Amino acid sequence: MKFTCTQIALAKAINTVSRAVSVRTTIPILKGILMTVKDGRLTMSASDLDLSIETSIDVQASGEGSTVVSAKLFGEIIRKLPNSLVTIEQEEGKLNIKCIGSDFSIVSLPAEEFPVIGGVDSKNFIDIKKEDLSDLIKKTVFAASIDEKKGILTGCLINFKPENIEMVALDGFRMAVANKDASTGTDRRIIVPARILSEINKIIADDEGSDSVSLVIEDKKLEILTEDTRVVARLLEGEFIKYTDIIPQNWKTRVVTGREDVLSSIERASLLAKEGKNNLVKLSISEGSIDISSRSEEGNVNEHVGADVQGPDLVIGFNSKYLLDVLKSISDEEIAFELGTSVSSCLIKPVDGKDYTYLVLPVRITVA
């Protein structure tokens, strides 16, 4: 294997596949990047078994072959080389890297030991705009559980309907549901680890190709294809919670308010809530306004925010973190809170439409 290409192209490809390199693995080969040169293309692959990434770039090849090198060391070297042509040559057990006055030789491992990522046979592609996929991920992924013991709750449900895609995540305290119109031509439900969706979101953000990606669903994996990159994500197996059952269908009190105003008021109120239990903030809703208050040994705060309120007054407590996560993940100017009693869950929705529905459980408070 011998090839020449620009430092920039090489650094970009390493950056892409490195997202699948596990730093904590005890299997040395999984800390590596597989490089294969064939037909004038360099293909780099990395896999932590849950997530596999493969990306290709054009190179000036003068010898084909495959080898595996440490992702960390190879990445550091290439990133620090000057913006010039880099020539890479494989020798027995080592890889030589040359660029202007730099001459590296680093240990390499046999390509045969690298796990096979495997292709997907299906011809059933679902095309989705990158920004739509990214938006679905951003609006839901934070609500999944980060506790590995929670199994299925560490994943996001992706519900493909013929005319739309719905993504759902919940951790037992809050739930996020996001929707996008999309012609999928299918009716399937899969569960993808939230951690992997976050990585996929970064990969599509970095990808400079076309505006859309193709999804291919298989029994145990989801494949995402851009022009030069293929991402294979392992699916979670099991039954997802019947989430539609837990969304209240009726509200008693509805509050429409400015998202940024209520976001910064809750942020400030949580400066005093932080020290206490549950990051507790109290929302006192009455005609024309929400008052957000909290107290700790260090002091107390009341934040007054104007709002359009329908229905009876209500005092309800929340973990401020759950409200802030929601308010930060959306960009609408105005939002609606739909509430029942002080012990029933609160919905946060767009003023019109149904792009998203968030559900947050209240924290029981002793009303003074």
Added chain:
Amino acid sequence: MKFTCTQIALAKAINTVSRAVSVRTTIPILKGILMTVKDGRLTMSASDLDLSIETSIDVQASGEGSTVVSAKLFGEIIRKLPNSLVTIEQEEGKLNIKCIGSDFSIVSLPAEEFPVIGGVDSKNFIDIKKEDLSDLIKKTVFAASIDEKKGILTGCLINFKPENIEMVALDGFRMAVANKDASTGTDRRIIVPARILSEINKIIADDEGSDSVSLVIEDKKLEILTEDTRVVARLLEGEFIKYTDIIPQNWKTRVVTGREDVLSSIERASLLAKEGKNNLVKLSISEGSIDISSRSEEGNVNEHVGADVQGPDLVIGFNSKYLLDVLKSISDEEIAFELGTSVSSCLIKPVDGKDYTYLVLPVRITVA
């Protein structure tokens, strides 16, 4: 105490004095900011006993007085308030903060318990340009020891001569000496903790006042005055090392080379040196070039850099960190290395002039 001022002015003043707030102290009052309103000015002070900072801003005052509040909480609140007018009022044991819809009340402590920073009586000001003071600090401070047990070596010597200021730091492995022309009208030597000089550098960088600062030297403290801010630094007591004695006066081999080229080559070579002992890189100096090499279990590297070499060939080893610290702290396009044997110290100097002199001890290597 009651006053109104803009959120921006208040946040800026808190930012300045917070540099003197110790986060690790067990003395609660030292985690606080002293606020005093008098004659239409708000003065904020903070002190960790080694470093004290006092800054003043104009406010619309409607009541004088003093109080102490938690620097962390007060700072977080003010930073998160909208860019508007803030009204602050002292009550018994608490401080009220009002801004548009926000209404905070936080615990305050009696001003009497706050340590007195104390003024400096001297009328002997030494004026120095901010950029000169900043440059002296940046060029030396990194070479001081960070090991608190090393006493005097954790400080920088400031050597005031009638016509120039010299700053010196050393940690036993390397030394930094920087010079600036300045009319000081004095001949004194003081030692200031390097940590405090780093903070002073940040304060003068943030200060928007005039181009120069005034220094006042007292027996046990150094005072730095800008238009609105007064910084008092405790001096280290003791005898500084006779550093002029350890600077070699003659070289055998002199190398002039591009600073950025040799910096990035050493950075790359140190990618393989990192894993080994002492971050060892080997410099092989011969006619027209320096070759920088290193090796570890992961591989090896040779970096070839063109250079203008006078004197005999030389092979010498260094801890790459010490060379990198020096090369990053200066901005000259070209620099000169002055060397003796493979076991004598190396000087790094400007090609012309004597703005700085760095000394780096070599690491003994077994030349293959």
